[in-house]
Structures are given as C-alpha cells and as structure tokens.
Amino acid sequence: MTTAQRILYCRLPCNPIFPIGVVYLSDHVHKLFPDIEQKIFDLGAVPPLDFKKALDNCIDEFKPTLLVFSWRDIQIYAPVGGRGGNPLQNAFEFYYAHNPLIRLRGALGGLKVTTAYYSELWRNLGLIRRGLTRAKKYHPEARLVVGGGAVSVFYEQLKTQLPSGTIVSVGEGETLLEKFLRDQDFSNERCYVVGENEPRNRLIHEAPTPLEKTACNYDYIETIWPEFSYYFQENDFYIGVQTKRGCPHNCCYCVYTVVEGKQVRINPADEVVKEMQQLYDRGIRNFWFTDAQFIPARLYMKDAEELLEKILESGMTDVHWAAYIRADNLNPKLCDLMAKTGMNYFEIGITSGSQELVRKMRMGYNLRTVLQNCRDLKAAGFNDLVSVNYSFNVIDETFDTIRQTITYHRELEKIFGVDKVEPAIFFIGLQPHTHLEQYAFEHNILKPGYNPMSIMPWTAKKLLWNPEPLGSFFGEVCLQAWQQNPNDFGREVMKILEQRLGKADLEDALSAPIEDKKKQLALA
Ligand code: B12
Ligand code: SF4
Numbered sequence: 090m091t092t093a094q095r096i097l098y099c100r101l102p103c104n105p106i107f108p109i110g111v112v113y114l115s116d117h118v119h120k121l122f123p124d125i126e127q128k129i130f131d132l133g134a135v136p137p138l139d140f141k142k143a144l145d146n147c148i149d150e151f152k153p154t155l156l157v158f159s160w161r162d163i164q165i166y167a168p169v170g171g172r173g174g175n176p177l178q179n180a181f182e183f184y185y186a187h188n189p190l191i192r193l194r195g196a197l198g199g200l201k202v203t204t205a206y207y208s209e210l211w212r213n214l215g216l217i218r219r220g221l222t223r224a225k226k227y228h229p230e231a232r233l234v235v236g237g238g239a240v241s242v243f244y245e246q247l248k249t250q251l252p253s254g255t256i257v258s259v260g261e262g263e264t265l266l267e268k269f270l271r272d273q274d275f276s277n278e279r280c281y282v283v284g285e286n287e288p289r290n291r292l293i294h295e296a297p298t299p300l301e302k303t304a305c306n307y308d309y310i311e312t313i314w315p316e317f318s319y320y321f322q323e324n325d326f327y328i329g330v331q332t333k334r335g336c337p338h339n340c341c342y343c344v345y346t347v348v349e350g351k352q353v354r355i356n357p358a359d360e361v362v363k364e365m366q367q368l369y370d371r372g373i374r375n376f377w378f379t380d381a382q383f384i385p386a387r388l389y390m391k392d393a394e395e396l397l398e399k400i401l402e403s404g405m406t407d408v409h410w411a412a413y414i415r416a417d418n419l420n421p422k423l424c425d426l427m428a429k430t431g432m433n434y435f436e437i438g439i440t441s442g443s444q445e446l447v448r449k450m451r452m453g454y455n456l457r458t459v460l461q462n463c464r465d466l467k468a469a470g471f472n473d474l475v476s477v478n479y480s481f482n483v484i485d486e487t488f489d490t491i492r493q494t495i496t497y498h499r500e501l502e503k504i505f506g507v508d509k510v511e512p513a514i515f516f517i518g519l520q521p522h523t524h525l526e527q528y529a530f531e532h533n534i535l536k537p538g539y540n541p542m543s544i545m546p547w548t549a550k551k552l553l554w555n556p557e558p559l560g561s562f563f564g565e566v567c568l569q570a571w572q573q574n575p576n577d578f579g580r581e582v583m584k585i586l587e588q589r590l591g592k593a594d595l596e597d598a599l600s601a602p603i604e605d606k607k608k609q610l611a612l613a
Contacts, residue, residue, distance in 0.1 A: 094270060095126045097153035099220060101213045101237075102140060103133040103161045107320050109329035109379060110237055110262075111159045115313060116305045117263040122270055128153070129314035132216070140212070144220055152227040155234065157266070158217050163210065163239040163542065164518055176202045177516065178571050180553055183546065185564025199546065206544050214250050221252055234269070236262045241348045242520060244281075245288055246542045253284030260348050261334065264298040293347050293522050302331070302356040304363035307371070327377035327411055328368055332361050332396060333389070336381040340440075340452045341524040342483060342517045342554075345381040353385050358396040362403050369405050376410040383412035383435075390418055397426035409433040417454050419462035424469040433473040436513070440480045442497025443490040445601040450483055451524065456497060457599045463504045475510050477501060479579075480517045482559050484528070488590050493598035495587045500595060512579035514567070517554040525554070 096118065098111040108131050115127050128151050135143045179202050182195025217235060224231040233251075236258030240247060244259050251257065258265050259279040268275035279295050281288045289295075311317050320326050335353040336346045365376060384393045400408070411434035419427075437459070441447055444456045463475075479494060501510045519525055521541045529535040535551055543549070555563055566589070570581035 094122075094155055095151065095153045096128070096155045096157060097148065097151055097220075097224075098127065098129045098157045098159065099144070099147075099216075100129075100131045100133055100159045101161070101216065102135070102137065102209070105133055105320070105326070106161065107326065107328045108133060108159065108161075109331065110161070111157065112305060112310055112314075113302075113331070114157065114159075114262055114266060116310060118266055118270065119306070119309055120303070121267060125270070126151075127313045129310070129317075131314070131316055131319070134316050134319040140216060141219065144216060145223055148220060148223040148227075153224050153231065154228045155232050155269075156217075156220050156224055157262075158220070158233065158235045159237040160213060160235060160239040161237050163243055164520075164544075177553070177567075180546075180549060181564050181567050181571075184550060185561055186568055191568070203544055210542070217255075218252055221255075232256070232269075234258060234262070234266070236265075238348070241293065242344055242522075243542050244293070245521070246540060248281070248283055248288065251283050255283040256280055257283060257288070259293050260297050260350070261300070263300055293344075296352060297334070297350050299354065302334075302354075302360065304360040304367070307364075307367040321372055325375070327375045328373050329379040330361060330365055330368070330376050331379045332356050332358075332383065333380050333385070333392070336385045338382075338385070338451075338453050339524065340438075341450045341528065342440075342480070342520065344520045344523055347522050349381050353389060355389065355392045358392070358399045361396055362399045365400065365405060365408075366403060369408065374408050376408060378410060378412040380412065382415050384415055384418040384423075386415075387418050390420065390423060394423055394426060397423070397430045400430045401426070407431070411435060413438065415454070416459045416462050416466075419465060421465045421469065424462065424466040424471070427466065428470040432471065434476070436476045436478060438478040439497075440478065440483065441486075441490065442479070442494035442598050443601075444599050445493075446483070446485065446490050448601045449485055460497075460500060460504070460599075463501060467504050471505075473509065475501070475505055476513045477510060478513045478515055480515045480554075481563055482555050483517055483525070486559055489593060489597075491586055492590050492593035495583060495590070496592045496595050497598045498583055499592065507580075512583050514579045514582050516563075519552045519554050 096115070098115050100108040100111050108129070111129055115129060118125060118127060130144070130147045132140055132144070179195050179198030182191050183199045186192045186195055217233065221231065221233045233254065234256040235251060240257060241259045244257050247257060256265070256269070257280060265275055265278040265280055268278060276286070279292055279297065281292070320328060333353055333355045335349045335351060337351050337353060338346055340346070368376070384390055409431045411432065414435040414437055416437045439447065439454055439456065439459060440450060440452060442456065447454045447456060477498065481491065498510070498512055517525065519529060519541070526535070529551070530537055534556065539548065541552065566582060566585050569585055570578050574581040
C-alpha cells in the first residue's frame, strides 16, 4: 500500500502565516517513506476568487490518493482587524454602546464579521468536500484526513460537517499519518473516523505519541512545494521553527496545554539550528519559535540556553526571532543570550498585573520575578518591542485588581520605555476543554452541549468572556478608547482606566493574600 500513495497536503485559506504544520508532516513522511510522492498546496498563497479553480487544477494534475487538509484557525476574537473587520469592537459596540447609532454600527459591523466567519467556515468545508470528490474521480479509494490548530480545538463540532470516512486528527499528526501509511491500526492515536466511531471522551486530553524531531529537510520541501518562495519575498515574514512541544501549566483559559500535551518534549538543539541554517541560507532572517511557550518552566532554561548558544556559534548573527515567553523563567545569562541572538519581539501572557488574580487563574506566574527578569533583559541590551497580553475580567476582577494591573503595567513601562511595551488588551475567547469552560458550566453561564463554534450574538456574548458586574464597565471603557485613539487601543484603555480608578501600590499588586488559595481550589 505504502509506495502507491500520493499525498496532497492542502493548507486551507489563512492569513499569510508560514504553513509549518504541513511542512513538518510531509518532511516526517518523507523521512520514513522516501518513495511516496507528495505535494504541498497552500491556499494561503492563492487569491480567494481562485480557490476552487486552483484546488481543482492541483488535484487534476497530482491525482492524490490521500488528501491531508490542514486548517489553522476558525475562531478569531481579537482586538485586531480580522478579515471582516474588528470583531471585538463590533461586538462591544453592539452589546455596550448607549448611543443607538453606535449600536447600529456595531450590529452592522457584527453582521459583517458573522457573515465573513460563517462564509469562511462553509467555504472551507466546501473545499474539503470538493477536493475529495475530485480526487475520487482518479482514485475511487482516495481518503481524507483533516487536522491542524482549528480542528484540534473544534474536533467535536466538526464531526457532523465532514464527509463520512474522514479521519479527524487532534494535535500533532505525524504518528497518525505514519500508522495510516503502514496500514496499521491507528485507533489509539488522537483521532476518530466520521461515521465509524465517535470521538472518545476527553480525547484531546490524551498524551500525544512520543516523537523525536529532526531538522526539517528544506531541500526536499522545495521540490514538493512549487510556491515555497512566496514566504521569502517579503522580508517581514517570521518563518516558523518549532523548538519543543508541550506546556506543563494549567492556565484556566488555555487550550494549548491540552492540544500539545503537558509533557514538554525538546527538539535537539543541533537539529533546530540545522533547520534554521537551511532557511538562513535561503535568505530568511526572521524566525518565530512556534512553541506554546519558548521556556515553559525553569526546568527548561538550560535547553533554551543551549539552543541560543548554538545559534550564536552557528554564525547566524544577523537574525531576529520572536516567541511567546514565560518571563518568570529567565536569568541574566539567558537574557544576555536572548539579546545577543536577536530576539526582537516577545509576548508575555501574564493576563493580569494582580498576583492575586494570576493565582486564581492558575497561571503559576510570580509577577515579582517577571519584573526582575525584565530588568535583567533590559540590562542585557534588549531594546525592542514587548507585547504584554492582558485579559481583563476573567475571574474575580475588582476595581482594586484593575488598579494593580495598571500599576504593574506602569512598572513595565519604567523598565522598557512606554513606546516599547504594548499592552495587548484581549478578552478571553472561551475555548472548549479549558478549566474556564468548566467554571462557566458550574456557574450556569453556559450549558453543556453549547456550540463553541457559534458566533451568534447570544452565544458570542458568553464566549467573548466579559461577565457582569464589570462587563458593562469594561465595555464602556473600550468604546471610549476606540473613539479617542483607535490606533493605540491598548495604551488608551490603560490611560482611561487609570484616569477613572487610579493606581494601586506596587506591593499590593505583587502579593496575594493566602486565603485566596481556598477560592482558587474551588475553581478546580
Ligand atoms: C505560534 C502561534 C501563533 C503565532 C504564529 C507565528 C508564525 N509565524 O508561525 C502568532 C502569534 C503570529 C499567531 C497568531 C494567531 N493565531 Co496562533 N497559534 C500559535 C500556536 C501557539 C502554535 C502554532 C504552530 O505553529 N505550531 C507548530 C506547528 C508545527 O504545529 P501545527 O501547525 O499546529 O501543525 C501540527 C498539528 O496541528 C498537526 N496538523 C496540522 N495540520 C494537519 C493536518 C492533518 C490532516 C493532520 C493529521 C495533522 C495536522 O500536525 C502538525 C505537525 O505536528 C497555536 C496553539 C498551539 N499550541 O498549537 C496557536 C493557534 C494556531 N493560533 C490560533 C489563532 C486563532 C491565531 C490568531 C487568529 C489569533 C488572533 N485572534 O489574532 C492569530 C492570527 C493567525 C492568522 N492566521 O492570521 C488558534 C487557531 C484555532 C482557533 N481558535 O481557531 C490556535 C490553535 C490557538 C488557540 N488556542 O486557539 N499564532
Ligand atoms: S503557560 Fe501559556 S501555553 Fe502554557 S498553559 Fe499557560 S497560557 Fe497556555
């Protein structure tokens, strides 16, 4: 069976983000089955009007026996210009504006976003069906596998929307494909087959099959991906490189820790550098370490150090890189290496500047340590942009905890400079399989069986987590910020909050009273 397979990897339409998932999958398959013919087809690089035609042409030409569809994102709540407009702003205008004209604008904008969302969803499902039907013209036995970030989060909802016989994969797909191609039983992988079996209860919580990652072979990738150079034309693309998988934390709203698993698996530093070097030789200078967290815990600081040292030794001295960083897991040596290897952007997701809330959200962060480490980073010469992700109103927020967040943020500004710290104000989009979802059930905010993929206004209002009593207050503040300074939304929100509520003492922000532990356990 193996040698006769022809695999087409199709990355579904997406903003231009390097399709690292299908690159790694095809690389893995090639290392095991060098005779199998493969092709990568990235709809992210095709203009929307051509999607169907381009897919048809590709299938007619390649005649795949196995279609691997990779779906990156579905849910796009964020304070950024989404494909159909700014979803957060529209939703807030609709839910919270007093002025009827602004509410109307929000409703119309929301309608636009909702229409764009559902049309993309149906369009992608249509492309998957179309691809299968077309492939079956040439090979009636052709099979379909779907996976990727979006499928990992919404695998349960997709089961009624995909053709019977589709293999739906959760999390990393290497070992599933391997077993499939060997004609082995793959039922113990994190997957199910539409029409044949139901997704197992808590499927996403199962641990992924261990796998030793080696450097991706880009000489090979180039031969199976005609549009490879698309991502190399503009020099502001950050090309994905994964240095590890997994995150051991339990942050109450986060699904990464279940998608990737809690067990951290480090890709050998030499292999990561070898992979980067191949991209470097092709002119790439910007890398995004796509790990859930680049330094997930103190235990992995040594591995990060080793990797950065090896990057320095490799002579790639003019590169830049970015990543999600848990800034509690740094020391002066690491900070020095980060600055020297060209880290020019990082995101810290502390969520709140109140230690009390950080504990309640089970994030395991020590905010005092974060501040100290940021000072070390600055002293090491880091002088670029930091995005600090705040999600207000997740749980037990009060005016006091908001004041603490403002104080904390001002402290970060003192360290890095006001223009260098970008407060990214998110509202948590509630995701399935998280502790926060459980909390929502327990507090009768959501009922089991709700549809997490729905963005109809009545569901979206709950999923776009901003509960009362503070919901309307934040709604109003955000609306004011969009009105006053839409291009610097985060900083404006902080300014308005400070004007209205003032600041707390830094010491209050950094300490969490002991009795909170009880409540925190209640959340569990
Ligand atoms: C790093 C990252 C980013 C970086 C990307 C940087 C870069 N240049 O690559 C940044 C910060 C820019 C980013 C932005 C966004 N992201 Co993001 N991101 C991630 C993260 C942490 C890792 C993705 C990654 O590259 N992993 C490494 C590669 C190798 O894995 P992979 O692509 O997932 O592929 C593996 C598996 O999925 C699987 N697989 C993939 N395809 C297929 C197909 C088949 C058939 C099979 C069997 C398996 C399979 O096998 C692959 C190899 O192991 C994930 C969360 C996570 N932990 O997975 C979110 C995630 C992908 N992001 C998500 C979202 C929503 C976004 C945003 C839209 C957020 C926003 N609202 O603005 C933006 C915009 C993205 C865009 N398209 O425009 C969502 C998507 C799901 C959803 N909710 O719809 C995720 C899953 C996070 C989440 N909790 O929901 N992101
Ligand atoms: S540290 Fe980051 S990736 Fe890990 S569980 Fe928390 S939010 Fe998720």
